[in-house]
Amino acid sequence: MKxxxxxxxxxxxxxxxxxxxxxxxxxxxGPVFVALDDPGRLDYTAQKLRLAVPVRAVTDIAEAASVFSQSLPVLPTRLPVMPTAGQPDKANANAIVDSIKQATFLALAGDASGIVTNPINKAALYKAGFTYPGHTELLAALSGVPGQQVMMLASPLLRVVPVTVHASLRDSIATLTTDRIVTVCRTTEQALRRDFGIVSPRLAVAGLNPHAGEQGALGIEEITLIKPAIDELRADGFEVSGPWPPDTMFTAKARACYDVAICMYHDQALIPLKTLDIDHGVNLTLGLPIIRTSPDHGTAFDIAGMGIAEATSLVAAIELAGALAARRGA
Incomplete structure (x- = not known):
């Protein structure tokens, strides 16, 4: 595997x-990976944190496999300013984005079997003119499939997919549509079959309102938007249930009834996943022509440079990307 x-x-x-x-x-x-980073800053970080990691700059990604067991291979992406832990600098914004672009182009060209993204701080990038809501939207644009991206967070305990993602709660509700729910479910079902080997994926669709609307007494979106999407999917042979009351669908007993929870907005999906298993949670983007995973946490500026960061989620992200690549034969 590349x-x-x-x-x-x-x-x-x-x-x-x-x-x-x-x-x-x-x-x-393994899996073998190559860092698209500044080798000087990685070497400095290793020395500062007393981590015995020999950093080696490589000229191309093919060289990474031959050196990986002895040293960390790095395709250089130079930073114009040496970073200060915990203090994002917009002067480095272009290098951050270039690292993402290079990784994506390597995967699109077939030179990398997939990409894994370290956390970015969107607010810091916005100050430098970054125009995308987040990683997923940029990756979709670079891959030529804008608007087709779907976010999934997965752990051994739960998989969740939010229908609306990087928007305020008010805007998420306003933009929620039956067609969007159907599209997200179709993309998710395909990914569960292809990448996770689930022959007959079971999709549980969450309601939007308390008690899934209580038959219209607490909101009508379940009746006007969500139930029509479920009916359309069932007519096409999907194994889909709901609308589920959001406050009860994440218990251990409920989770045994489905393979993925389709949620209506960001926090409805991410809060239960991160509460249950933040250490092993992985963010992956569905709907792209390439494999992309990421840890399920942020930049953690408050502990940067202290040597106490846990790499469990990033390791899980790398391992999942490797497993997906192996399944696809990438």
Whole structure:
């Protein structure tokens, strides 16, 4: 399998430390990955945190596999300003985005088997003119499928997919449509079959309102938007249930009844996933022509540079990307 491409994320956050710790965890077993980062800043971070990680700049991604067991391979993406832990600098914004672009182009060209993205700070990028709501929208644009991206968060305990993502709650409700619910469910079902090997995926669709609207007494979106989507999917042979009351669908007993929870907005999906299993949660983008995963947490500026960051989620993201690539034969 070809190496995975790992982006730098925000260099003022914990991404560098996570990259180093991920290599320590995976250097003997793989999956092999190459960091698209500034080798000087990774070497400095390793020395500062006393992590025994030899950093090696490589000229192309093919070289990564041959050196991975002995050193962390890095395709250089130079930073114009050496970062200060916990203090994002818009001067580095272009390098952060370039790292994402390079990784995506490597995967689109077939030189990388997939990409794994370290956390970015969108607010810091916005100050430098970044125009996308987040990672997923940028990746969809770079891949030529804008608007087709779907976010899934997965852990051994739960998989969730929000229908609306990077928008305020008010805007999420306003933009929720039957067609969008149907599209997200179709993309999710296809991914569960292809990438997770689930022959007959079971989709549980959450309601929007308390008690799933209480038959219209607490809201009508379940009747006007969500139920029509479920009916259309069932007519096409999908195994889909709902609308589920959001406050009861994440119990252990309920989770045994489905393979993925389709949620109406960001926090409805991410709060239960992160509460149940934030350490092993992985963010993956469905609907792209490439594999993309990411840890399910942010830049953690408050602990950057302290040497206490946990790389469990990034390791899980790398391992999942490797597993998906192996399943696809990438």
């Amino acid at each position: 190496p995975l491409a790992l982006t730098m994320g925000d260099p003022a956050g914990i991404g560098g430390e996570l990259t180093l710790r991920a290599w320590l965890a995976l250097r003997q077993t």
